[in-house]
Amino acid sequence: MLKKNKTSKKIKTSSRRKFIKTAVATTTVAASITMPNVSLGAPVTLKMQAAWQGKKNIFFEMAKDYEKRVNEMAGGSMKLEVLPRGAIVEANKITDAVSEGVVDAGHTATVYWYNKNNAAILFGGGPTFGFSSQELIGWIEYGGGRAYLEKIFRLLNLDIISFFAMPAPAQSFGWFQEHTTKISEITGMKYRTSGMVTDILSKMGMIVRKLSDSEIEMKTAMETGLIEGSEFNNPTLDKDFGMQEISKHYHLGSYYKSIGIFELEFNKTKFNNLEPHHQAILRYAAESVNSDNYWKAIQRYSTDLIKLTNDHRVNIYKTSEEILLEQLKAWDIILAEKIKDPLFKEIVESQKIYCKKVMKYLFLNQPDYRLAYKHAFGEPSKVKI
Numbered sequence: 001m002l003k004k005n006k007t008s009k010k011i012k013t014s015s016r017r018k019f020i021k022t023a024v025a026t027t028t029v030a031a032s033i034t035m036p037n038v039s040l041g042a043p044v045t046l047k048m049q050a051a052w053q054g055k056k057n058i059f060f061e062m063a064k065d066y067e068k069r070v071n072e073m074a075g076g077s078m079k080l081e082v083l084p085r086g087a088i089v090e091a092n093k094i095t096d097a098v099s100e101g102v103v104d105a106g107h108t109a110t111v112y113w114y115n116k117n118n119a120a121i122l123f124g125g126g127p128t129f130g131f132s133s134q135e136l137i138g139w140i141e142y143g144g145g146r147a148y149l150e151k152i153f154r155l156l157n158l159d160i161i162s163f164f165a166m167p168a169p170a171q172s173f174g175w176f177q178e179h180t181t182k183i184s185e186i187t188g189m190k191y192r193t194s195g196m197v198t199d200i201l202s203k204m205g206m207i208v209r210k211l212s213d214s215e216i217e218m219k220t221a222m223e224t225g226l227i228e229g230s231e232f233n234n235p236t237l238d239k240d241f242g243m244q245e246i247s248k249h250y251h252l253g254s255y256y257k258s259i260g261i262f263e264l265e266f267n268k269t270k271f272n273n274l275e276p277h278h279q280a281i282l283r284y285a286a287e288s289v290n291s292d293n294y295w296k297a298i299q300r301y302s303t304d305l306i307k308l309t310n311d312h313r314v315n316i317y318k319t320s321e322e323i324l325l326e327q328l329k330a331w332d333i334i335l336a337e338k339i340k341d342p343l344f345k346e347i348v349e350s351q352k353i354y355c356k357k358v359m360k361y362l363f364l365n366q367p368d369y370r371l372a373y374k375h376a377f378g379e380p381s382k383v384k385i
Helices: 001-033 058-074 091-100 116-125 134-142 144-156 195-202 215-224 235-241 268-273 274-310 323-336 343-365 369-376
Strands: 044-050 078-083 106-108 161-166 174-176 191-193 207-209 249-252 262-267 313-317
Touching: 001 235, 044 274, 058 078, 058 274, 091 161, 091 262, 106 174, 116 174, 116 323, 116 343, 134 144, 134 161, 134 343, 144 161, 144 174, 144 343, 161 268, 195 207, 195 343, 207 323, 235 274, 262 268, 268 274, 274 313, 323 343
Parallel strands: 044 078, 044 106, 191 207, 249 313
Antiparallel strands: 106 262, 161 262, 174 249
């Protein structure tokens, strides 16, 4: 009877041990399925310098939006830090700094380095053949544009890989001393702008002054007559900059700066040495912030346009068709000069092929949204908000 009890206890003990081992093994398997693999090593760190000032600047805010997405998606295994303009190098030196590894990445635009190769302007800041910034990104990703950009990098020995984000709305024609609608009114006008578009306005008969983006310098120039007109960028940046203190006549919608996108540059060698999932995060976070930045821009720009109108008594106009047509003619002259460069010509032709097909579909398919707006609210320029 005693032997039987001992045998029974042994069986029970053995069964209990088997149960515990099975339970532990099952829990371990379940944990491995439900818990992500977390690296116990130090996170990969990347420093990205923006071309934008850190204070009161919506573009820098958008750069930080990208930082936030990357860091949250990486879950602690990679850390991106976005620095403001001038933190390491000046805005026009970011591309070289990224290529040389002085900084890991840059949040910039091709207009800051197109002087290295004029064809770079075609990736944000160049002419339009009927498309907007949104279709420009479409051409880069699906129309062959990326291959051309990589060719430019190779020609310049730039160790860079780029992603693009934020299809910017067209910039304004600018702020003037009075409502301006005719070519005769801008011929001989002293005007402040920057970049390749200085050539466009010069062809239209304007006298272009290159001033810094200093509010004090701009106000002084306007008050003393050194300039009679100026552009900055969009209603939010213009308001924060204080353009409403310089002028009360704001002209929206222009072809001379009708497209623009951010370029997110990475040192290619460093990027290629990252783990595949980190590369994917940097790439897909750019696609994500592309949408978010556009939504934010439309909300903020429209809100600040109302503030300029209601709070600062700014008069808002749509740039006249006469001036718009003259801008297109000026672009034709500039392009005729630039396409003497075979690569520039090849890229322009590629854009035209994409635009001709895509915009035909969009123009034929899209209903007249302005007509629907007028039906609901009235003439846009007369709607009170």
